[in-house]
Amino acid sequence: MNLTPTLSFAEEIRKRSGEDVNLCYQCGRCSAGCPTSYIMDVVPHRLIHSIRLGREEFILGSKTMWLCASCETCSTRCPRDIDIAKIMDNLKILSVEKGIKTPVPEVSAFYSSALNSIRRFGRIHELSMVTEIKLKTHQFMRDLKLGLQMMRMGKIKLLPETNATRRGIVRDIFANVKKREKGQ
Amino acid sequence: MKYAYYPGCSLHSTGAEYDESFRAICNKMEITLDEIPDWVCCGTLPAHSSSKLLSVSLPIKNLALAEAMGHREVVVPCAACYSRFKKALYETEHDGELATEVNGIIEDEYKGSVNVIHPLEAFDGIDHNIIKKHIVRDISNLKVVCYYGCLLTRPPKVMNFDNSEYPMIMDKIAETAGATVLDWSYKTDCCGGSIALSETDMVLELCHYILEEADAVGADAIIVACPLCHSNLDNRQPEIDAKYYIEHKVPILYFSQLIGLAFGMKPEELGLHKHFISADSLL
Numbered sequence: 001m002n003l004t005p006t007l008s009f010a011e012e013i014r015k016r017s018g019e020d021v022n023l024c025y026q027c028g029r030c031s032a033g034c035p036t037s038y039i040m041d042v043v044p045h046r047l048i049h050s051i052r053l054g055r056e057e058f059i060l061g062s063k064t065m066w067l068c069a070s071c072e073t074c075s076t077r078c079p080r081d082i083d084i085a086k087i088m089d090n091l092k093i094l095s096v097e098k099g100i101k102t103p104v105p106e107v108s109a110f111y112s113s114a115l116n117s118i119r120r121f122g123r124i125h126e127l128s129m130v131t132e133i134k135l136k137t138h139q140f141m142r143d144l145k146l147g148l149q150m151m152r153m154g155k156i157k158l159l160p161e162t163n164a165t166r167r168g169i170v171r172d173i174f175a176n177v178k179k180r181e182k183g184q
Numbered sequence: 185m186k187y188a189y190y191p192g193c194s195l196h197s198t199g200a201e202y203d204e205s206f207r208a209i210c211n212k213m214e215i216t217l218d219e220i221p222d223w224v225c226c227g228t229l230p231a232h233s234s235s236k237l238l239s240v241s242l243p244i245k246n247l248a249l250a251e252a253m254g255h256r257e258v259v260v261p262c263a264a265c266y267s268r269f270k271k272a273l274y275e276t277e278h279d280g281e282l283a284t285e286v287n288g289i290i291e292d293e294y295k296g297s298v299n300v301i302h303p304l305e306a307f308d309g310i311d312h313n314i315i316k317k318h319i320v321r322d323i324s325n326l327k328v329v330c331y332y333g334c335l336l337t338r339p340p341k342v343m344n345f346d347n348s349e350y351p352m353i354m355d356k357i358a359e360t361a362g363a364t365v366l367d368w369s370y371k372t373d374c375c376g377g378s379i380a381l382s383e384t385d386m387v388l389e390l391c392h393y394i395l396e397e398a399d400a401v402g403a404d405a406i407i408v409a410c411p412l413c414h415s416n417l418d419n420r421q422p423e424i425d426a427k428y429y430i431e432h433k434v435p436i437l438y439f440s441q442l443i444g445l446a447f448g449m450k451p452e453e454l455g456l457h458k459h460f461i462s463a464d465s466l467l
């Protein structure tokens with residue numbers, strides 16, 4: 001029996017996030033306060049433990065980080081000062097990098113549609129963003145009534161707020177980020 | 185008093201009445217808000233879930249724009265934007281290499297001279313008589329609870345914003361406005377935030393608990409300081425009612441609308457007609 005955990009995955013997470021999962025003593029406070037743990041397949045403290053054990057494939061295939069609402073309750077309450085929310089972000093980034101199919105496609109559809117909106121206009125344009133999410137997830141009826149009411153109230157605009165300056169700013173930022181991340 | 189102003193995407197759309205009411209009360213108190221003309225989105229949840237460099241660069245670019253306008257303080261009313269700005273500052277202040285890299289990405293140089301503040305901090309920092317002297321209407325019959333949500337206070341080492349589990353800053357301001365502020369235990373619980381677009385059911389459940397607790401302590405309204413909290417608690421309330429077979433009917437007001445009411449402003453000036461749950465019962 002090998003009781004020594006594979007440290008490489010924990011080390012990878014430490015390099016990316018600056019957070020050391022080996023500090024965790026499994027008190028479970030992160031999971032106790034987590035508002036979305038009830039729909040996660042691996043609750044936060046078990047996820048942290050799995051990272052220590054090097055269970056990379058198991059973790060990167062889980063729903064947990066995709067269901068994280070980034071509320072930061074775990075990071076605030078961890079007695080070992082581990083920023084668990086930051087680890088959740090890094091797990092999402094890593095799983096996309098490795099080309100793993102996300103088990104919660106609605107969440108990644110939201111992320112990519114929002115980023116497309118920012119990249120195209122400089123600011124999020126709800127109408128085109130939501131349309132893109134619907135096209136990606138095939139949930140055309142969802143929130144339709146709500147959306148129409150919000151348009152009537154003037155809370156969702158027909159046209160994006162954009163101009164050449166803003167488009168230029170985001171175009172450069174997105175391109176420069178991509179260049180640097182590719183060069184890593 | 186004069187501040188640079190970063191409204192963010194929500195205050196120009198789904199949270200339009202937060203923008204309107206905040207501008208209206210600032211105007212009354214002779215606080216000038218100088219909107220950064222070409223501000224861009226802070227990147228919010230989708231950016232920090234996809235790329236650290238992107239999530240830090242977008243806020244820093246906006247700070248560089250405010251700095252170039254000669255401002256030393258930028259007011260950020262959206263709790264989600266505010267959190268991204270503070271995170272970006274925290275990351276770059278603790279990592280010089282990252283700061284240099286980000287300046288390269290934004291093709292600009294942020295020198296670090298701009299302080300990021302939330303309107304609640306701005307009001308907390310001024311003499312409350314500036315607020316009090318404009319009050320013309322007694323709203324003491326209005327019983328309210330203040331809901332801070334996640335992003336204003338957490339994590340405390342980054343946000344440095346009041347007590348992270350039991351903040352009081354909004355309670356104090358609501359009290360200054362004349363409302364009767366109740367104690368409750370859901371001040372910093374999560375409403376589900378921007379995950380509403382993808383995990384709606386979860387958001388309905390989280391918001392249901394918040395509304396239930398507000399009902400239980402006898403609140404007439406919930407006071408908020410974040411457009412995402414507002415959207416979830418107000419727009420989705422009819423859905424929550426249908427799902428849980430109840431009738432909450434709790435109006436959700438921005439703190440700026442509450443202050444505006446005490447200032448005797450008309451509901452339309454404060455965007456109160458843009459709510460799903462009518463605030464008429466409070467008027």
Ligand code: SF4
Nearest residue numbers: 024026027028030078
């Ligand atoms: S709160 Fe911190 S120490 Fe406790 S189980 Fe979670 S990560 Fe580990």
Ligand code: SF4
Nearest residue numbers: 034068069071072074
């Ligand atoms: S940040 Fe994510 S994992 Fe942590 S408590 Fe909030 S929802 Fe749960």
